[in-house]
Amino acid sequence: MKRSFDNLAKAYTFLERLTFGHQLERSRNHGLKALGSDKCDRCLILGPGDGRFLNLALAKNPKLQIDSIERSPKMQEQTSARIQKLGKNYMNRYRHIANDARQYSFPDSEYDCVVAQYFLDCFKSTDANALLEKFAHTLKSNGKLIYADFTIPPKVPARWIANGIVGLLYLCFRLATDIETHRLATLVWPESLKLISRETRLKGLVTSTIRRKSPTNADHWAMSRSDFSATES
Numbered sequence: 001m002k003r004s005f006d007n008l009a010k011a012y013t014f015l016e017r018l019t020f021g022h023q024l025e026r027s028r029n030h031g032l033k034a035l036g037s038d039k040c041d042r043c044l045i046l047g048p049g050d051g052r053f054l055n056l057a058l059a060k061n062p063k064l065q066i067d068s069i070e071r072s073p074k075m076q077e078q079t080s081a082r083i084q085k086l087g088k089n090y091m092n093r094y095r096h097i098a099n100d101a102r103q104y105s106f107p108d109s110e111y112d113c114v115v116a117q118y119f120l121d122c123f124k125s126t127d128a129n130a131l132l133e134k135f136a137h138t139l140k141s142n143g144k145l146i147y148a149d150f151t152i153p154p155k156v157p158a159r160w161i162a163n164g165i166v167g168l169l170y171l172c173f174r175l176a177t178d179i180e181t182h183r184l185a186t187l188v189w190p191e192s193l194k195l196i197s198r199e200t201r202l203k204g205l206v207t208s209t210i211r212r213k214s215p216t217n218a219d220h221w222a223m224s225r226s227d228f229s230a231t232e233s
């Protein structure tokens with residue numbers, strides 16, 4: 001059997017609920033509140049897996065256009081099948097744009113929202129941090145990064161238990177998939193991404209955050225120029 005996320009695609013929801021109940025779903029759904037606003041039109045989802053969050057996002061915001069980057073064809077099939085059940089109008093708002101996130105050239109300031117849920121845990125620290133920089137780059141100013149993943153809480157005994165669970169998860173993922181790492185990446189958050197909301201579950205084993213990209217000096221400059229032209233005219 002070739003190791004790939006394809007092997008997990010059909011059983012993914014079942015296995016997740018068997019191990020964590022609905023806790024991981026709840027941790028993803030924390031991000032939904034960032035998608036409801038009028039200013040959120042374009043969203044990029046990295047490794048949407050079987051597409052449960054992607055479906056909820058399409059349903060939550062009827063204006064939202066979603067692009068996805070997913071390497072596993074079978075996971076992608078699961079996502080498309082879910083959206084098709086919702087109807088044609090939903091399918092028109094979804095595009096699969098690339099397979100491997102590491103090979104993709106992320107466009108500058110393109111998205112109102114980028115979603116990385118249980119995705120950065122697939123990479124070694126160097127790759128995960130390079131991707132984080134690319135997410136910051138592809139977000140518009142004031143755009144939001146929605147993140148959820150396993151984390152190791154600082155205090156014992158929760159720390160020991162979390163290390164045991166995460167170690168076991170990596171063992172299983174390495175048997176079934178082509179995941180290249182065996183530990184959680186140490187993330188260095190780009191300075192431009194300011195934390196605006198954080199929620200933890202399972203005594204700190206999972207963390208969900210929403211970060212907002214602060215406007216750059218160039219944005220401030222462009223804004224003050226447009227204010228100036230507005231007063232001039």
Ligand SMILES: C[S@@+](CC[C@H](N)C(=O)[O-])C[C@H]1O[C@@H](n2cnc3c(N)ncnc32)[C@H](O)[C@@H]1O
Binds near residue numbers: 028070100101
């Ligand atoms: C652990 S699953 C998480 C799926 C989903 N985001 C969730 O919250 O359940 C990781 C997903 O990322 C995809 N993936 C892993 N490496 C990838 C890469 N380099 N580029 C794009 N997708 C990737 C896998 O195929 C899988 O669907």
